[in-house]
Amino acid sequence: MQPPTSHPDDWYRSRLAPPTGRVRVVIDTDTANEIDDQFALAWALRCPQQLDVVAVYAEPFSFAHRRASYPAGAHDAPPFNPPGEGMARSYQEIIKVHGLLGLPHAGRAFRGAAAYMAQPRTPVRSEAVDHLIATAREHTPGGPPLYVLALGCVTNIASALLLAPDIAERIVVVWTSGYPSHAPHVNHSFNLEQDLWASQWLLDSGVPHVYLPGYHVGAQLRLSLAEVERYVQDSGAIGGYLHQLFTHNPLWAILGNNPTLAGEPHSWVIWDLICIAWVLNPAWVPSELVRTPVLMADKRWQAQPGRHWMREAHAVERDAIFNAFFSALRR
Numbered sequence: 412m413q414p415p416t417s418h419p420d421d422w423y424r425s426r427l428a429p430p431t432g433r434v435r436v437v438i439d440t441d442t443a444n445e446i447d448d449q450f451a452l453a454w455a456l457r458c459p460q461q462l463d464v465v466a467v468y469a470e471p472f473s474f475a476h477r478r479a480s481y482p483a484g485a486h487d488a489p490p491f492n493p494p495g496e497g498m499a500r501s502y503q504e505i506i507k508v509h510g511l512l513g514l515p516h517a518g519r520a521f522r523g524a525a526a527y528m529a530q531p532r533t534p535v536r537s538e539a540v541d542h543l544i545a546t547a548r549e550h551t552p553g554g555p556p557l558y559v560l561a562l563g564c565v566t567n568i569a570s571a572l573l574l575a576p577d578i579a580e581r582i583v584v585v586w587t588s589g590y591p592s593h594a595p596h597v598n599h600s601f602n603l604e605q606d607l608w609a610s611q612w613l614l615d616s617g618v619p620h621v622y623l624p625g626y627h628v629g630a631q632l633r634l635s636l637a638e639v640e641r642y643v644q645d646s647g648a649i650g651g652y653l654h655q656l657f658t659h660n661p662l663w664a665i666l667g668n669n670p671t672l673a674g675e676p677h678s679w680v681i682w683d684l685i686c687i688a689w690v691l692n693p694a695w696v697p698s699e700l701v702r703t704p705v706l707m708a709d710k711r712w713q714a715q716p717g718r719h720w721m722r723e724a725h726a727v728e729r730d731a732i733f734n735a736f737f738s739a740l741r742r
Contacts, residue, residue, distance in 0.1 A: 417719075420719075420720060423619060423719055423720035424700065424720065426619040427621065427700060433461060433463055434461065434690050435550075436455070436462055436559070437467070437468065438455060438466075438560045438562065439467075439468045439470055439523070439561045439565070439567050439568055440467060440470060440562040441469075441472035441498075441562065441564065442469065442505050443472075443497060443503070443661070444472045444490070444497065444563065445661060446656040446661075446679065446681070447562075447680070447682045447684065448563070448683050449504065449508055449656055450653060450683070451683035451684050451686065452505070453508055453512065453653065454684065454687050454740075456508070456509070456514060457739040458687075462690065464519075465546055466518075466519050466521055467521070468521050468539035468542070468543065468567050469498045469501040469522050469539065470562075470563040470564055470567060471495060471497055471498040471524050471526060471564065471566055471606075472494055472564060473490070473491065474490040475492075475493065481665045481666070481667070482667045484667075485665040485666075488664040491665065494526055499522070499525075508649070511648045511649040521539040522537060522538050523537045523538075523566065524539070524566040524567055527608075527609065528566060528569070528608040528609050531608045531612070532573055532608070532612065534569070534571075535566055535570050536570065539567045540570045540571045540574065543559070543568070544571050544575040547575070547578035548577070548578065548581065551581070552580040556583045557581060557582045558585055559582050559584045560585050560686045561602075562602075562683040562686055564601075564602055564606045565584075565586060565602075565609045566606045566609045569612040569613050572612065572613070573612065576616070579616055579617055579618040579619075582618060583618075583619045583620070584621070585620075586613065586623065587602065587686055588602035588622075588625055589602075589603045589626060589710075590625075591624045591626075591628070591725070593712070593714075595712075597710050597711055598710040600626070607706070607708070607710065611706045614703055620721045621722045621724075622722065622723045623686060623723075623724045624723070625685075628685070628727055629680070629682045629683075629727070631727050633679065634657075634679060634680075634733065635677070635678040636677055636678065639657045647740070660679065684732060688732045692731075692735070694728070695727065695728040697724065697725060697727075698725065699722070699725065701723045702714065702716070702717075702720065703719050703720065703721040
């Protein structure tokens with residue numbers, strides 16, 4: 412499927428050029444999902460000289476579609492709550508992170524969709540969607556874009572693109588989710604599969620898109636408990652809270668294990684740091700331009716000649732990213 416608003420290849424190459432200078436961003440996040448969003452949000456808010464974080468939007472999320480894959484005794488745990496409850500808890504978590512950093516949240520934190528799309532091309536309106544549209548329209552087509560950092564499912568972003576197609580010329584979406592676009596695997600990616608119709612529209616809308624695969628790429632951003640204890644825990648109120656999250660991961664309620672209680676060394680992938688890393692220093696997340704694939708109903712990629720360009724990451728500088736993150740927390 413071709414995008415509804417067609418642009419020449421050179422337009423996409425220009426819009427997808429790595430950002431320079433201070434970057435204006437909004438962050439779309441399922442902050443209460445596990446622990447990586449809080450790490451990413453804290454990093455972004457700690458870098459005001461490099462990132463102008465205009466707003467943070469709460470996304471819907473739920474593990475309900477995966478319930479059968481987890482132990483029966485965990486089926487009533489909070490991660491299985493409906494997506495609207497996940498969004499509400501994420502909104503409160505956004506406020507909490509701002510407070511721990513000593514930053515005001517008023518006029519910066521917004522509730523997103525209370526449900527996924529009910530059918531294809533059916534937007535879900537919310538205060539986050541309305542704010543994204545208004546903020547994007549502050550940018551002129553062809554001028555410096557608003558970078559929309561998508562750390563979860565893209566219901567809010569796809570809804571905004573459906574309600575206001577003109578913003579596709581004013582924004583660049585930076586999203587982390589499934590496998591590289593050339594991979595044959597089914598994309599069992601939480602960010603991609605929750606609202607498959609929204610994911611499909613993000614790719615079909617023609618919006619300039621920086622795709623940061625989670626598997627094989629973002630998955631390299633694995634952080635150990637020893638590193639958290641040495642470099643994060645003592646970094647003020649936010650450091651203490653990130654350490655608490657690391658040792659009390661909400662997903663353990665459905666995974667059925669808690670390595671901290673067992674006294675076992677462990678690590679966790681801090682997936683969402685990759686979006687912050689790319690806008691702070693694109694060299695930390697090497698990428699190239701590729702043709703945007705079609706996302707099929709079976710969650711597989713399908714190549715289609717003539718599709719618009721997107722930028723796709725193929726590696727990460729793991730140590731450089733974590734060193735910069737630790738440094739930001741200590742500031």
